[in-house]
Amino acid sequence: MPLLLTWSLDAAGREAAHRHIETCPECHEEWLSMKDTWQVLADLPQVDVPPHVRDRFLAAALPQQAVVIPFRRRPAARWLAQAAAVVVLAGGAYFAGQRTAPVRLAPRGAAVTAAQPMMQGQPVYSIAETRVLPAASMSPNIEGRPDIENVQFVDADPRDGQIGVAFDVTQHVTVTGSPADKSVVRLLSYVLQNDPKSSTARSQAIDWVRQTYSEPRYANPEITQALASVLHNEQHEGVRIRAVDTLQKLPPKFTSSGDATREALIDALKNDPNPSVRIKAVEALARMANSGQSLDQAAVDTLRQKAAQGDENLYVRVKAAEALSKIGPR
Amino acid sequence: MTRTIRCVATVVALFCATAASAAKFGTTERFVREFRLNTNGTLWIDNPFGNVEIVGGNVANVTVRAQKTVTGIDDAAIREALDQTQLTTTGSPQTLIIRTLLPAARTERWMSVVHYAVSVPSTVHVKISSQMSDRLRVANVSGGANIKNVNGAIVIENVTGPVVADTVNGDITYDPSGSPTNGVQLSSVNGQIEVAVTPEASFQWIGKTIRGDFRTNLPVSGRMSGTTFRGGINGSRGATITTATMMGNVFVLKKGTKAEQTQSVRSIVGTAAAGGVGPAILVKSFHATLVDGDFTFNTPLGNVSVGQVRGRARVTTRAGEVGLGIVLGECTVTSFGGPLSFGDIVGFLNARTSAGDVVINSARAGGFAATDGGMIRVLHAGAAMTLRSGGGDILVANANGSINAETRSGDVTITVAPQVRRSPIYAKTSQGNVVLNVSPQFAADIDATLITADEDAEIRSDFAGLAVRRDQVGQKTRIRFTGKVNGGGDRVELFAEDGTIQITGESRPVVISPSLP
Structure with a gap:
């Protein structure tokens, strides 16, 4: 682990060590502890040693110098670290020079980053270490609230039923698996609900969810809940419109999923300040009623209220009435 | 001979099959109960699925006749339906509550409806809550009525007290048997509203509709303002009838006449904005x-x-x-x-x-x-x-x-x-x-x-x-x-x-x- 910590292992060694650490709870714990310690050490202030203390120390240490086996610093760590840094810089510079995608200019002076949207089938280039993890081997639980960034979605082969979610945490990670895999679902739910920095990323995530989870075999109440949460909490109207659009396209395979969708739509219809969101919500409820799905009393009451609400947009009122006209015996 | 036998056999088989399927798929229970209710008391019937008919008369007590009809996919489902469709009665001599209880989560295995026919002292106030029915009817009651449903017609006849009727998809028919003497509020989202009064009946009329029209064959005066009409019939004296329907028409008729004999109020009265005649047609695609x-x-x-x-x-x-x-x-x-x-x-x-x-x-x-x-x-x-x-x-x-x-x-x-x-x-x-x-x-x-x-x-x-x-x-x-x-x-x-x-x-x-x- 010290070698891993000091970047003294080659790429294969690092990969092997990481794999072991992930599967071994004891090593995992120790690794976290070492990383924390390393970080704390890095953060400690450097204090000059008072001269008298240094003199005393040297005086005590020097007479024994002859019998002490000299500490020979293993050159590999530093050398490899330097080499890695050179490779990284050279690779980064090479890609920066070759690429045609956007070059990011930092506001405090130009700096090259690897940020670029991933196109389907396009290989991923990154100057960070990249790891590919099969979703099946991961715990579906996401601990804490990791700050994940640069989320991208990959479907290299649409026929193989596998998708990939790539993102940056402390390193660039791609999680691959079936859309039905619990780890993938949890990850997407997390991305939908916990990426406050960029509404674009969330919009892309919603579009991806719509494309992938519209298939009845992938219907999942957790995804529905996540979209409902976006619809309820998101400030960005464009994202909310996307969320309501997607919600109505997801198949109501599970009762709880249908309930969550309905509740989210009712909430949006009642409370969303944007008339377009309300229009889409009422249209979705009308479609649900039309397709034979039952509307509970709360939904009926909300639609009733909307239809009669004099200061509501007339189109919303008419759509509410149309939705109510589809209600049949349950 | 062979042909006759074949015919008889077919009829017998059909009869047996019908009898067997009837026995398997549905059954009915009937109840009759009598309750004491004060003359100024309130009767409340909460019946999610089924008709309710309440008729007032010169009687001392409330008599409830209920018919519970269940259908199911098999005998077990029918037994379950009978078991889980409960008729309960609570309250006091001042307020009598009759309620049909059904499980919150409906099953596809069975269905049940309960129809009520109730006779009440004519002075009581009645309240009805329903979701689906063919018809809710209240007649000959002077204490007023409060009726709410989602689907199904509401018929109110000779109810002289205050009336509030609210439906989503049903039509409302109101016949006060003369001039209304108390406030009346009739609202439907998708249904139509029909008020039938005697030719000399006079009242104030506030009407609201988005897609529908106001039509009458009685002397009408007033003004259209957007989708709202404010005016009256025969001089606008007396109580106020408010009719609100989002998508349907409102008819105020001489009793005994038909909707076809009416004309649009928009074509009779002026609009507030222009002082002219309002558009006869509201919806045009x-x-x-x-x-x-x-x-x-x-x-x-x-x-x-x-x-x-x-x-x-x-x-x-x-x-x-x-x-x-x-x-x-x-x-x-x-x-x-x-x-x-x-x-x-x-x-x-x-x-x-x-x-x-x-x-x-x-x-x-x-x-x-x-x-x-x-x-x-x-x-x-x-x-x-x-x-x-x-x-x-x-x-x-x-x-x-x-x-x-x-x-x-x-x-x-x-x-x-x-x-x-x-x-x-x-x-x-x-x-x-x-x-x-x-x-x-x-x-x-x-x-x-x-x-x-x-x-x-x-x-x-x-x-x-x-x-x-x-x-x-x-x-x-x-x-x-x-x-x-x-x-x-x-x-x-x-x-x-x-x-x-x-x-x-x-x-x-x-x-x-x-x-x-």
Whole structure:
């Protein structure tokens, strides 16, 4: 682990060590502890040693110098670290020079980053270490609230039923698996609900969810809940419109999923300040009623209220009435 | 002989099968109970599924006749239905509550309905709550009635006390047997309302409808104001009847006459605004594949769909969806609510909606599009366009002229056509991201401003040589990116708050999502 910590292992060694650490709870714990310690050490202030203390120390240490086996610093760590840094810089510079995608200019002076949207089938280039993890081997639980960034979605082969979610945490990670895999679902739910920095990323995530989870075999109440949460909490109207659009396209395979969708739509219809969101919500409820799905009393009451609400947009009122006209015996 | 035997056998088999299926799929239970209720008491019946008929008379007690009918897929389901459809009675001599209890989660295995026929002292007040029924009827009651349901007709006859009836999809019929003496409120979302009174009955009448009409064959006076009528029948004396139906008609009839014998109140009385006669028809939709010439259409409520207009198009609707395929001339569309979609608009486009998305496949001569709330998507802008959204994304996929786009909240994404080397661009979002895609040879004077609370936020640009300035504005950071690219050109002004700004110098296909209809 010290070698891993000091970047003294080659790429294969690092990969092997990481794999072991992930599967071994004891090593995992120790690794976290070492990383924390390393970080704390890095953060400690450097204090000059008072001269008298240094003199005393040297005086005590020097007479024994002859019998002490000299500490020979293993050159590999530093050398490899330097080499890695050179490779990284050279690779980064090479890609920066070759690429045609956007070059990011930092506001405090130009700096090259690897940020670029991933196109389907396009290989991923990154100057960070990249790891590919099969979703099946991961715990579906996401601990804490990791700050994940640069989320991208990959479907290299649409026929193989596998998708990939790539993102940056402390390193660039791609999680691959079936859309039905619990780890993938949890990850997407997390991305939908916990990426406050960029509404674009969330919009892309919603579009991806719509494309992938519209298939009845992938219907999942957790995804529905996540979209409902976006619809309820998101400030960005464009994202909310996307969320309501997607919600109505997801198949109501599970009762709880249908309930969550309905509740989210009712909430949006009642409370969303944007008339377009309300229009889409009422249209979705009308479609649900039309397709034979039952509307509970709360939904009926909300639609009733909307239809009669004099200061509501007339189109919303008419759509509410149309939705109510589809209600049949349950 | 053989033929006779065959016929008899068929009849017997049919009879047996019918009897067997009847025995298997349904059964009925009947109950009769009597309750004491004070003469000024309240009877409340809460029956989700089934008819209720309450008739007042010169009786001392309340007599309830209930018929529980259940159907199921098998005997076990029927037993379960009988078991789980419970009739309960609670309350006191002042308030009697009769309730049909059903499990909260319905099963597909069985169904049950309960019909009530109740006789009450005529002075009591009655309340009925229902979801689905064929009919709820209250008659000969002087204490008033309060009736609410979702589906099914409501009939109120000779009820002289205050009446409140509220249904979603049912029709309401009210016959006070003379002039109404108390306030009456009748409302239906999708049904129609019919009030039948004696020819000399006089009352005040407030009517509201969106899609329907007010019709009567009695002397009426009053005024229309938008979708509301305020006036009266036979001099507007006495109690007030309020009739509100969203989508249905309201009829006030002489007793014994028919709806066909009425005329529209709009054609009789004036409108508040103009002092003239109101429009006889409220709802007007238009659907055509081709209009050979100019097309002008104005409707208070209705959808418009035209495949091709070989002239100018001018459409106005207070609420409705507008879809125009090809318009060879100028195109002006105004909707006070509803999505707008356009195919290929050859002339100048001017499109506004108070709520809803605006989708434009091609605006060859450019134009203006605005929504108070919703997305605006333009696949091809042949000339300068101004786009405004009160909240929602704006996307221009192929801009060949200047673009002036502003949204209160949402992303603005503009892709300038690869052959365009210079063009003024203005893009602003008060909450969201701005993305500008131009060709690497695009020449412009860039002025991009990002105001953000995110310390890591930055303006991304493929073009080098732009000056960056960062300062603090209150709690937020303002990042300003200015300078000339490719020697300078038209002004490109980008502004985003709480998002990012990205300027890319490459031709990149734009993915329209969600996909266009």
